[in-house]
Amino acid sequence: MDRSIAVWVGAALALVVLIALPLGWLAYLSVSGEHGATLGHYREAFADPALQKALWNTVVLAFWTGLVSVAIGAPLAWLTARTDVPARGLIRGLVLASFVTPPFLGAFAWVMLAGPNAGILNTLWRSVTGAEEPLLNIFTMPGLVFVVAIYTFPYVYIMVANTLALIASDLEEAAAILGAGRLAVARTVTLPMVLPALASGFILAVLQALALFGSPAILALPAGFHTVTTQIWSLFQFPPKVEQAAAFSIPLLLATALLLQVQKRLLGRRGYAAVGGKGGQRRTIPLGPWRWPALAACLLVMSAAIFLPYGVLAKGAFVRAWAQPLSRDNLTLGNFAFTFFEYGSTRAAIVNTLELAVLTACVGAAMVALLSYVTNRRLVVGHQLVAFLVLAPVVVPGVVLAVGLFIAYTRPPFVLYGTLWILFLAYLTKEMPVGYAQADATFRAIPADLEDAGRVLGAGRLRILREITAPLAKSGIIAAWCFIFIGVIRELSASILLFTPSTKVMSVVIFDLKEEGQFGAISVLGLVMLALTFATVALVQAALGRDVLGARR
Amino acid sequence: MPGVILKALTKRYGDVGAVDGLSLEIKPGELLALLGPSGCGKTTTLRLVAGFLAPEAGEIWVGDRCLSTPTSVVPPERRRMAMIFQSYALWPHMTVAQNVAYGLRFKPGLSRGDREARAREMLRVVQLAGYEARYPGELSGGQQQRVAVARALVVEPEILLLDEPLSNLDANLREEMRFEIRRLHETFGITTLYVTHDQAEAMVISDRIAVLQAGRVAQAGTADDLYHRPRTRFVAEFIGRTNVVEGVAASRDTVTRGTVRLRVASGELEPGARVVLSIRPHQLRLGAPGDATDATNALRGTVRRTAFLGDTVDYEIAIAGSDLVLRAAAPPTPRFEIGAAVGVRIDPAGCVPLADGD
Numbered sequence: 072m073d074r075s076i077a078v079w080v081g082a083a084l085a086l087v088v089l090i091a092l093p094l095g096w097l098a099y100l101s102v103s104g105e106h107g108a109t110l111g112h113y114r115e116a117f118a119d120p121a122l123q124k125a126l127w128n129t130v131v132l133a134f135w136t137g138l139v140s141v142a143i144g145a146p147l148a149w150l151t152a153r154t155d156v157p158a159r160g161l162i163r164g165l166v167l168a169s170f171v172t173p174p175f176l177g178a179f180a181w182v183m184l185a186g187p188n189a190g191i192l193n194t195l196w197r198s199v200t201g202a203e204e205p206l207l208n209i210f211t212m213p214g215l216v217f218v219v220a221i222y223t224f225p226y227v228y229i230m231v232a233n234t235l236a237l238i239a240s241d242l243e244e245a246a247a248i249l250g251a252g253r254l255a256v257a258r259t260v261t262l263p264m265v266l267p268a269l270a271s272g273f274i275l276a277v278l279q280a281l282a283l284f285g286s287p288a289i290l291a292l293p294a295g296f297h298t299v300t301t302q303i304w305s306l307f308q309f310p311p312k313v314e315q316a317a318a319f320s321i322p323l324l325l326a327t328a329l330l331l332q333v334q335k336r337l338l339g340r341r342g343y344a345a346v347g348g349k350g351g352q353r354r355t356i357p358l359g360p361w362r363w364p365a366l367a368a369c370l371l372v373m374s375a376a377i378f379l380p381y382g383v384l385a386k387g388a389f390v391r392a393w394a395q396p397l398s399r400d401n402l403t404l405g406n407f408a409f410t411f412f413e414y415g416s417t418r419a420a421i422v423n424t425l426e427l428a429v430l431t432a433c434v435g436a437a438m439v440a441l442l443s444y445v446t447n448r449r450l451v452v453g454h455q456l457v458a459f460l461v462l463a464p465v466v467v468p469g470v471v472l473a474v475g476l477f478i479a480y481t482r483p484p485f486v487l488y489g490t491l492w493i494l495f496l497a498y499l500t501k502e503m504p505v506g507y508a509q510a511d512a513t514f515r516a517i518p519a520d521l522e523d524a525g526r527v528l529g530a531g532r533l534r535i536l537r538e539i540t541a542p543l544a545k546s547g548i549i550a551a552w553c554f555i556f557i558g559v560i561r562e563l564s565a566s567i568l569l570f571t572p573s574t575k576v577m578s579v580v581i582f583d584l585k586e587e588g589q590f591g592a593i594s595v596l597g598l599v600m601l602a603l604t605f606a607t608v609a610l611v612q613a614a615l616g617r618d619v620l621g622a623r624r
Numbered sequence: 625m626p627g628v629i630l631k632a633l634t635k636r637y638g639d640v641g642a643v644d645g646l647s648l649e650i651k652p653g654e655l656l657a658l659l660g661p662s663g664c665g666k667t668t669t670l671r672l673v674a675g676f677l678a679p680e681a682g683e684i685w686v687g688d689r690c691l692s693t694p695t696s697v698v699p700p701e702r703r704r705m706a707m708i709f710q711s712y713a714l715w716p717h718m719t720v721a722q723n724v725a726y727g728l729r730f731k732p733g734l735s736r737g738d739r740e741a742r743a744r745e746m747l748r749v750v751q752l753a754g755y756e757a758r759y760p761g762e763l764s765g766g767q768q769q770r771v772a773v774a775r776a777l778v779v780e781p782e783i784l785l786l787d788e789p790l791s792n793l794d795a796n797l798r799e800e801m802r803f804e805i806r807r808l809h810e811t812f813g814i815t816t817l818y819v820t821h822d823q824a825e826a827m828v829i830s831d832r833i834a835v836l837q838a839g840r841v842a843q844a845g846t847a848d849d850l851y852h853r854p855r856t857r858f859v860a861e862f863i864g865r866t867n868v869v870e871g872v873a874a875s876r877d878t879v880t881r882g883t884v885r886l887r888v889a890s891g892e893l894e895p896g897a898r899v900v901l902s903i904r905p906h907q908l909r910l911g912a913p914g915d916a917t918d919a920t921n922a923l924r925g926t927v928r929r930t931a932f933l934g935d936t937v938d939y940e941i942a943i944a945g946s947d948l949v950l951r952a953a954a955p956p957t958p959r960f961e962i963g964a965a966v967g968v969r970i971d972p973a974g975c976v977p978l979a980d981g982d
Contacts, residue, residue: 520713526700527674527707528779529730542717 075532079450082441083457089500090460092485093475094467097324100478101317112318122319125297129323132216132287132298133280139220140276143372144227145269152235155355156365162373169376170225171604173561174218175285175578176597180380181218182289183387183590185209189394191383210294219286221376223279227272234268235261267337274334278327282468284564285578289585299323300470300564307568313478320471328466381601387594406591414592416572420580421599427491427576428559431498435506436552438499440544443510444536448519465504469564472501477568489571497565502558506551513547514540549614553607560603626687626782627652627815628673633682634839635668642668644839645682655809655816656844657826659862660836666819669836670785673817674707675700686783701730706776707785710792712768714760720747720771721756727779746778747771749808766797773805777812784816790825802828823863827851835859851904855979860902867903867950868978872896879975883945887920887972900978907974908952910939913965921970925950927960941968 102108116122150156151163184192185207196206208214238261246260247253284300291298297305299319306316358365387393390401410417439461445451446458464472476497480487487493517540525535563578570579577596584593628650635643643665650656658666671677673684675697684692691698706727714723725743728734734742747753750770760768769789776784789805790798806829809816820826826833827847834844835858843850843859854860857868871881873893879886879901886901893899913924928949929940937959939952952968960966 518711518713520709520711521715523674523676523700524707524709524713524715524775525726526676527703527705527785528727528775529701530726531699531701539715543715 075536076451078441078533079445082438083445083451083453085438086442086457086460089496089503090463093472093479093500094463096478097317097320097471097475100314101321103314112314113321116315116318121297122302125299125302126322128212128291128296129281129299131212132219133277135212135216136219136223136280137273137277139216140224140227141269141273143220144224144272144276145231145265147224147369147372148228148231148235150365150369152232153356154358154362154365156358156362156369158366162366162369165373165377166225166228167608168605169222169373170229171557171608172222172376172380173285173563173578173597173600173604174222174283175289175563175581176384176600177222177376177380178218178286178289179581179585179590179593179597180383181209181214183383183393184379185214191394194394210290212291212294212296215287215290215294217375218290219280219283220276221372223276224372224376226275226279227269230268230272230275231265234265238264271334271337274330274337278330281323281327281330282470282564284470284567285582288567288582300468303470303474304567307474307477313474316474317478320468320474323468324466324471327468331466384594384597384601387590388598390591393590393594406595409589410592410595414580414584414589416575416580416583417592417596419573420575420577423491423494423574424560424577427494427498428556431495431502431559432552432556434495435499435502435555436510436548439503439506439510439551440548443507443514444540447511447514448522461507462504464500467501469497469501469562470568472497473565473568476500476565488569489574491574493569494566494574494576497569498555498559498562501562501565502555505558506555509551509554510544510548513544513551516547517543546614546616550611553611553614557604557607560600560607625652625813625815626689627654628783628817629683629685630669630673631683631685633669633672633684634680635665635672635677636680641665641839643672643679646836646840647682648834648841648844650815650817652815653813654831655806655818655829657818657820657830657833658836659820659823659826659833661821661862664836665839666821666836667787668839670707670787670817670819673783674705674785675703703783704781705783705785706779706781707787708772708776708789710788712760712772712789712792714768714771714775716760718759719756720752720758720760720763723760723771724775724778727775731779742778743774746774749777749811750774750804765793766801769793769797769801770804773808777808777814780812781814784814786816786818788820789818790820791822798825805829827863833863835862853976854902857900857902857978860976860978865905865951867905867908869901869903869948869950869975871899871901873899877972879977881946881948884923884943884948885921886970886975888975888977889973890977893977902976902978903950903970903974905938905951905953906936907970908941908950908954909969909971910941910952910954910958910960911967911969913967919969921972921975923968923970925966925968927962927964927966930960930962932956939966941966943968 101112102110104111147162147166151159156162182190184190187193187205187208187210190205190207190209192207193205196202209218242264243256243260246256251259282300284304287298287301288304292301303316303319306312306319383393386397388406389403390397391403391405392401395401442457442461446454451457476493477488479485480493480496487496521539521543522535525539526532530538561578563582566576566579567582570576577600581593581596584596630646630648633643633646634641646665646669658669660666668677672679672692675691678697679692679694681694683690691703718726721740721743724746725739728739728742744753744756747756750773752767752770752774755763755767760771763771772789790801793801802825818830830847832844832846833850835842835850837858843855850859850863854863860866860868869881869886871879871886873895874880874885875895876893877888877891879888879893879899888901923943925941925943927939928942931938936953937956939954939960940949941952942949950968
């Protein structure tokens with residue numbers, strides 16, 4: 072028998088434990104009472120009017136986020152993929168920046184920009200118009216939708232832009248030569264072909280909004296309303312009601328799974344839109360006099376997502392009082408000194424975050440490399456199950472995963488709560504699907520023939536892996552490493568339930584600082600986080616030779 | 625130099641038997657082509673021989689070594705074989721020299737210098753001297769093909785396997801590489817299994833051809849055998865073009881269809897039985913309609929369609945007194961125009977009864 076089989080089976084088993092343990096406990100605890108099985112926790116959870124309200128708020132938030140994301144992402148995708156709007160590369164770069172910006176940082180920035188009292192935009196409005204009332208209040212449902220959507224629209228953008236890039240202009244010209252006008256072509260050919268991508272982008276945006284913890288915690292809680300994720304979090308505050316939290320997590324899990332299934336269906340039937348990308352070219356549509364207004368619209372979106380938030384974070388980091396104008400005596404480096412030397416937990420948190428990010432990325436990249444190799448080359452019986460399991464965490468919102476992990480690892484045989492290991496497991500599980508998708512694409516691009524050729528000549532499977540496959544897969548696996556690293560750096564929703572005072576990470580410290588109103592320190596840590604993120608993104612681009620949004624050059 | 629024996633091999637994918645009780649012998653030093661349409665199981669057979677797949681039934685022997693049974697399969701790396709892939713499967717991260725020398729790493733007792741020297745020598749044999757430091761991506765398709773050949777031959781395998789190696793080349797290059805592969809086979813004399821769906825390629829390259837149909841060997845033999853003495857309709861139609869005539873045996877050596885009577889070479893027909901004949905187009909000799917009408921196998925017909933092909937003319941002829949339409953390949957002169965009446969004579973030796981007419 073093949074000696075390498077132990078390696079494949081080992082990797083697959085590790086995966087099963089990783090996924091099945093927390094989710095199994097979650098499901099078990101949600102139905103276990105003192106006297107055997109019960110649905111009592113579900114009844115309690117769903118009879119509570121506060122929880123019902125939270126559920127409804129989540130539905131509203133998710134739906135509107137989806138719609139707004141489509142409204143922003145789709146036109147932007149069309150403009151950059153098909154028209155001669157100026158500075159397409161720049162716009163694309165900014166969409167990428169929005170994609171990798173931690174949403175909770177954006178939420179903080181918008182608190183500074185559009186808080187009803189001190190928000191910079193409101194101050195400006197009052198001084199210009201003399202009005203008493205603020206122009207914007209970010210602590211509202213529309214405010215929350217806005218702040219979430221400006222960081223989720225890239226999901227729609229990616230789906231639509233990549234699909235448009237695959238539709239050859241031939242298809243549109245074939246309609247035009249038969250007599251269809253420009254609008255008719257768009258309505259009868261282009262739109263129907265993009266529709267599945269559009270719908271699936273909508274669903275991805277909805278899923279993001281469902282799973283998000285940071286932005287609702289920052290914007291909804293002060294406004295006095297809850298979403299499901301913040302509600303689960305508050306069920307965990309003292310005295311923790313773990314069973315109810317578990318019962319409340321299950322519907323979120325099921326909703327996510329269902330939506331993803333729908334999305335997969337939509338894309339599965341997309342076959343026709345993905346015809347090669349060979350043949351026909353894609354010609355750009357001249358916008359004529361609309362070129363500059365179109366660019367202005369793009370930049371307006373980008374100023375909401377990038378320019379204003381980044382600007383206010385930068386300002387906040389370097390001034391004594393962020394709400395006051397920039398002046399010489401307002402400038403300071405004091406925030407840096409405070410953040411790194413005076414505030415208790417910052418340095419430990421940065422070290423924790425980096426340790427966890429490097430460790431998770433290394434272990435994760437190794438695991439997804441092995442697992443995607445197993446599934447691509449069908450090395451073990453049940454490789455379809457492996458592929459299913461490794462992607463399964465996609466349907467698990469961070470908060471829900473954290474509840475499961477909390478339950479699983481606060482009791483024997485594995486007591487990990489209170490250590491960095493439980494965070495490591497959370498991150499590893501949560502980032503697995505992203506890393507796997509990247510690794511899978513990598514191995515898919517390496518024909519099995521290349522390996523078979525080596526084996527016939529006398530090399531064993533593990534040797535082939537080392538000498539043939541690994542060198543070819545290297546850059547793809549580096550990219551997987553980077554994706555996992557970025558994911559860990561910005562992780563908040565699972566960390567917030569799993570940290571203990573000695574195991575804080577950067578995102579948790581930022582969250583703490585908010586409770587204390589330390590916006591200067593938040594800005595400093597935010598900039599550090601962004602710097603780490605963008606450095607890693609640059610590494611991916613270098614490794615893959617293309618940008619992260621996945622367009623062909 | 626051992627030969628290869630395949631005994632009643634079976635391999636299924638789901639319910640579909642890709643290879644279904646296939647038996648075949650490749651003699652020592654022989655180049656045998658596995659020929660068949662796509663889906664006939666030829667590539668599966670090759671991968672069974674290479675050890676990438678395990679058979680569900682049957683055995684594979686090389687010389688006196690049993691390499692595959694349903695319960696034990698010697699892994700590919702210990703079979704002392706080499707394989708040339710349809711995609712060439714050159715490693716893009718290695719130079720030409722590194723690609724070629726790779727298999728020598730697994731030969732004991734060769735120093736690095738030995739390996740490089742042998743790789744260089746083999747590259748000279750395939751006419752690629754001077755390309756050692758190039759990467760595969762920098763070579764043309766034909767050159768990549770030669771590197772793949774060099775990489776396989778340099779390890780001096782007992783058995784050489786080729787999986788449609790020429791199908792990615794353009795027509796001229798393909799023609800040239802056919803002779804090149806034949807030349808290398810004559811130089812090295814390695815027992816070779818060559819998979820192809822191209823009958824012309826199989827005829828040029830191989831000593832013998834095994835025609836595969838639905839996972840079994842329909843017929844194995846020399847190109848000459850298969851062309852002149854096909855045993856089944858499938859083989860007759862797959863090797864070259866042919867006319868298939870269904871009829872009834874009137875006597876031990878005569879077949880009738882309507883008013884048409886055809887004498888056949890063999891005298892072993894069972895009178896009254898249904899018979900299917902294969903008649904190659906060039907066996908039809910055309911002449912003026914009045915010529916020797918009462919001679920053996922003399923028919924009359926009308927030209928329905930013609931196509932000038934250079935050294936021959938292709939005719940489609942409706943035979944008088946029947947529903948038969950036969951294809952004929954005749955010399956350019958004399959020419960017959962569409963609608964012309966012609967006399968057709970067929971040598972009885974060219975009317976081959978098929979054992980399996982379905």
